[in-house]
Structures are given as structure tokens and as C-alpha cells.
Amino acid sequence: MLRACRGEAVDRPPVWLMRQAGRYLPEYRRVREGATFWEMCRDVDRAVEVSLQPLHLLGTEAVIFFSDIFTPIPNLGIEVDFAPGPRVATPIRSLAQVEALRVPDCRESVPFVFEILRALRRELAQDQVPLLGFAGAPFTLAAYLVEGSGSKNFGTLKQMMYRAPEVLRALQELLTALTVDYLNAQIEAGAQAVQLFDTWAGILSPAEYREWVLPVHREIASKVNRKEAPFILYVNNGAHVVDEMLDVNADVLSLDWRIDIGALARRAGTRVSLQGNLDPCALAAPREKIFEMVHQIARDAAPARGHILNLGHGCLPDTPVEGVRAFLEAAKSLGSATQRNVR
Numbered sequence: 001m002l003r004a005c006r007g008e009a010v011d012r013p014p015v016w017l018m019r020q021a022g023r024y025l026p027e028y029r030r031v032r033e034g035a036t037f038w039e040m041c042r043d044v045d046r047a048v049e050v051s052l053q054p055l056h057l058l059g060t061e062a063v064i065f066f067s068d069i070f071t072p073i074p075n076l077g078i079e080v081d082f083a084p085g086p087r088v089a090t091p092i093r094s095l096a097q098v099e100a101l102r103v104p105d106c107r108e109s110v111p112f113v114f115e116i117l118r119a120l121r122r123e124l125a126q127d128q129v130p131l132l133g134f135a136g137a138p139f140t141l142a143a144y145l146v147e148g149s150g151s152k153n154f155g156t157l158k159q160m161m162y163r164a165p166e167v168l169r170a171l172q173e174l175l176t177a178l179t180v181d182y183l184n185a186q187i188e189a190g191a192q193a194v195q196l197f198d199t200w201a202g203i204l205s206p207a208e209y210r211e212w213v214l215p216v217h218r219e220i221a222s223k224v225n226r227k228e229a230p231f232i233l234y235v236n237n238g239a240h241v242v243d244e245m246l247d248v249n250a251d252v253l254s255l256d257w258r259i260d261i262g263a264l265a266r267r268a269g270t271r272v273s274l275q276g277n278l279d280p281c282a283l284a285a286p287r288e289k290i291f292e293m294v295h296q297i298a299r300d301a302a303p304a305r306g307h308i309l310n311l312g313h314g315c316l317p318d319t320p321v322e323g324v325r326a327f328l329e330a331a332k333s334l335g336s337a338t339q340r341n342v343r
């Protein structure tokens with residue numbers, strides 16, 4: 001996995017799934033029973049247990065620590081709950097609210113995150129399976145903090161972009177500083193690659209992405225300790241901004257299924273490795289069809305300097321476990337011969 005991130009030679013594409021630890025797994029639901037989502041995130045033993053479930057039950061080839069993009073947010077002074085998506089008690093709408101936020105040292109404010117990572121590294125020492133850290137991108141965090149919850153088109157956020165750009169700019173600046181520090185602290189605690197999730201940047205036009213998001217992605221990419229841990233950038237619904245994403249200088253671009261991975265693999269050349277990009281809904285397909293789709297993605301992505309098989313977005317609560325198993329088996333059935341033949 002780490003070799004693929006850096007574009008070094010591999011036998012076949014490694015494989016993991018976004019949101020591989022979650023509600024589609026009965027074993028997750030059992031551990032989750034009787035606890036709130038926040039309790040799960042803060043309970044080191046339980047978080048370690050569910051982080052390892054996809055590895056032990058299904059054989060994924062990377063472990064992402066169990067948490068959420070909102071984990072460091074309450075310590076800024078913002079109340080967030082889950083129902084099941086994030087709900088912000090008092091949405092951010094003014095400069096005064098942004099100025100009242102504090103950015104505490106994450107090593108002190110969310111120490112359990114780093115305990116979870118250190119415990120996972122110890123657990124994974126035998127397996128040679130890499131441990132992934134992650135954070136929410138400032139734009140996506142800001143989208144929820146301004147809107148107050150998830151939304152179809154984030155109208156309040158977009159109004160702020162045009163009516164009070166200084167508020168969004170100040171909020172993103174604060175969240176960028178938080179994100180850089182948070183990812184570097186995760187790397188110190190044992191994360192071997194880190195992924196930045198920008199789930200909502202795709203609502204922007206290419207021009208808006210260049211103005212509001214590209215500089216933030218570039219700043220984070222330049223300040224994360226990439227000698228220790230490759231930097232993976234995920235933008236959901238980002239087919240119209242892939243050229244801009246190439247300009248971020250990430251180690252890996254994680255793509256959703258609306259992107260032609262073959263065309264991008266040829267265009268990206270040696271600049272970046274690619275991750276993705278099966279539609280999570282396609283895991284409902286019969287096993288043979290999943291094999292066919294996985295082999296097709298691997299063939300298409302082969303011209304890239306490195307490819308990591310993954311979904312185009314996270315597993316859904318109704319994702320069939322059998323579909324996930326078929327996806328992993330299909331990935332592991334790809335031989336180096338398949339790779340060589342297509343090159």
C-alpha cells in the first residue's frame with residue numbers, strides 16, 4: 001500500500017475501503033450497541049477493536065483508525081452531535097463567532113486519538129498492514145459548521161461565500177491550522193499515510209474550487225510531514241476539478257466513480273498515484289460482476305504510477321458484506337501478470 005502511494009513497484013494494486021469500519025458490519029453494530037457515537041470515538045479499546053474488524057474479518061490491506069472528521073471540533077468550542085450525521089448546535093454565521101473559537105493543542109484536547117493510533121501500531125506490527133490517519137478538509141468541515149448539518153446544496157454556505165467571504169476565509173484559515181497540526185500529530189503517533197477528506201468541495205465550480213479550496217489543499221500538502229507518511233487527497237464529486245487536484249501535489253488522488261480513471265491515469269503520468277474508484281452501490285452486484293468491474297478498473301488505472309483499489313466513496317450502512325468480500329477477493333486475484341500485460 002505504501003509503495004503504491006509513492007509510485008514504487010508492486011505485485012498488484014493493494015486494496016482497502018473508505019468507511020470499512022462501520023454500520024454495514026454486524027460485528028460493528030454489536031460493539032456499538034448501547035454507546036453513542038462520541039463514546040465509541042473516545043473509548044480507546046472499542047475504537048481499536050472496530051478499527052481492526054475489517055482487517056480480521058475481511059482481510060483489508062490497510063487499517064484506518066476509527067473516528068470521525070468531527071473529532072477535534074468540540075474542543076474549538078463548538079457543540080456537535082450525530083443523528084447519525086453531524087448536527088451543530090449553534091452554526092457559525094459571523095466573524096465574532098470565528099474569533100471566539102480557540103485552537104487548543106490537539107495532543108492535549110483529543111489525547112485518545114493518539115492513544116488509539118499508538119495501540120493500533122502495536123497491534124499491526126506483526127501484520128505488515130499500514131495504519132492510516134485522516135482528517136476532514138477545512139472546506140467540508142466549514143460546510144457543516146456554517147450550514148449546521150449535511151445539506152443537498154449548502155445554500156447558507158454559498159451565500160456566505162458571496163455575502164460574507166471574510167467569515168468563511170477566517171474559518172477556513174483556523175481549520176487549516178488545526179488540520180495540519182492534527183495530521184502531523186497523527187503521524188507522530190504512528191499513522192503511516194494520511195488522507196484528507198473533502199466530501200463537499202465538489203459543490204463548487206472549477207473557478208470557486210481554485211479560489212476557495214486549491215490553496216488550502218496545497219498548504220496542507222506542503223505542511224504535512226510527507227517524508228514519514230504519504231498524503232492522500234479525496235475530493236468527492238470532483239470530476240470537474242481533477243486538473244486542479246493534480247496541482248495540489250498530493251502523493252495520491254482518491255477518486256469517485258464519476259471520474260474516468262483511465263483517462264486520468266494517462267494524464268497524471270508520474271506525478272501522482274491514484275486510488276479508487278468503484279461506486280459503493282456496485283457492491284450490490286453479483287460476485288462475477290464485481291470481479292469484472294474490479295478487473296476493469298485495475299486495467300484502466302494501470303498506466304498510473306501507482307494504483308490503490310478502493311471505492312469512490314464510503315461503504316453505506318446497507319452495503320452487503322458479501323459484496324465487500326467479493327471486492328477484496330477480486331482485488332487479490334489481480335496478478336502482476338495482469339498489470340504487466342496492460343502496460
Ligand code: 1CP
Binds near residue numbers: 064
Ligand atoms: O451511527 C454510527 O455508528 C455512526 C456512523 C458513522 C461512522 C461509522 C459516522 C457519523 N462516522 C463514522 C466513521 C467515519 N467517518 C470514519 C471511520 C473510519 C473508516 O473509514 O472506517 C471516517 C474516515 C469518517 C469520515 C467522515 N465523516 C466524512 C468524510 C468521508 C465521507 O464519507 O464522505 C464525513 C463527511 C463525515 C461526517 C459524518 N459522520 C457520520 C456520518 C453519518 C457522516 C456523514 C453525514 C452526511 O452525509 O452529511
